[in-house]
Amino acid sequence: MSTHEILTAEAHRDLRIRTERNADLGDAVMSCVTVPDEFRRVQNEYPILFRLSPERDSFTALAIFGFETGENLFLEDGKWDARYRPLAMEIQPFLIGTPAEEGGGRQVHIDTASSRIGKGEGVRVFDEHGRPTPFLENIADQLGALHEGYQASSDFFASLRRHDLLEPMTLEVTLNDGSKNRLVGFHTIDEARLEVLDADAVGELHENGHLMPIFMAVASLSNLTALIARKNKKIGHG
Numbered sequence: 001m002s003t004h005e006i007l008t009a010e011a012h013r014d015l016r017i018r019t020e021r022n023a024d025l026g027d028a029v030m031s032c033v034t035v036p037d038e039f040r041r042v043q044n045e046y047p048i049l050f051r052l053s054p055e056r057d058s059f060t061a062l063a064i065f066g067f068e069t070g071e072n073l074f075l076e077d078g079k080w081d082a083r084y085r086p087l088a089m090e091i092q093p094f095l096i097g098t099p100a101e102e103g104g105g106r107q108v109h110i111d112t113a114s115s116r117i118g119k120g121e122g123v124r125v126f127d128e129h130g131r132p133t134p135f136l137e138n139i140a141d142q143l144g145a146l147h148e149g150y151q152a153s154s155d156f157f158a159s160l161r162r163h164d165l166l167e168p169m170t171l172e173v174t175l176n177d178g179s180k181n182r183l184v185g186f187h188t189i190d191e192a193r194l195e196v197l198d199a200d201a202v203g204e205l206h207e208n209g210h211l212m213p214i215f216m217a218v219a220s221l222s223n224l225t226a227l228i229a230r231k232n233k234k235i236g237h238g
Helices: 037-040 134-162 191-195 201-208 213-220 222-237
Strands: 004-006 031-034 049-050 057-065 094-097 105-112 168-176 180-189
Touching: 004 094, 031 037, 031 094, 037 057, 037 134, 049 213, 057 180, 094 134, 105 134, 105 191, 168 222, 180 213, 191 213, 201 213
Parallel strands: none
Antiparallel strands: 004 105, 031 057, 049 057, 049 180, 094 105, 168 180
């Protein structure tokens, strides 16, 4: 269970964070949230898919790491085998907290129940004088980028829905051992619909900064082949 606290030098002076990557530290996940501002970097490594909320009133973008719950095919021997990790994975176990009073600034919180909390090992969050370390300063920048990207994503998804640019997808893959894996419950960009948008619609998407993330999401689907190859490699090793 998560236990969130406001991060302060007084309460967390000796806090250390383990930065290695493995399942025991919470990295065994099939996907994580990503935001349109991040799509250019994410699409170099991962498929980007979209999921409709249970209430069917909003979408979330996800970077995909595997084909089933708890599967991250990028984890290998205590390392994350990719040139880029999405912000939502990088910032753990930190998060942005809502201020207690209206108008207050947002605060950095930490999940003190996280397995990333080091017991005398890991990277320091504050130095011996209680000042933020470069590690924490970088985390704060990443938290800010993720928060701003999340805030801006509502307009992006509104545009996708307005132009009917999302379609359901089901991907069934037959692996080398004959087993089948499926990705279901996701949406992708409707490329056929995108191709027939008129000049006004394309102009609107471009003007609002939405056209590039759309193209990045489309381009990211080429990573499905590499993801299948990772799965075949995994089952091949038994």
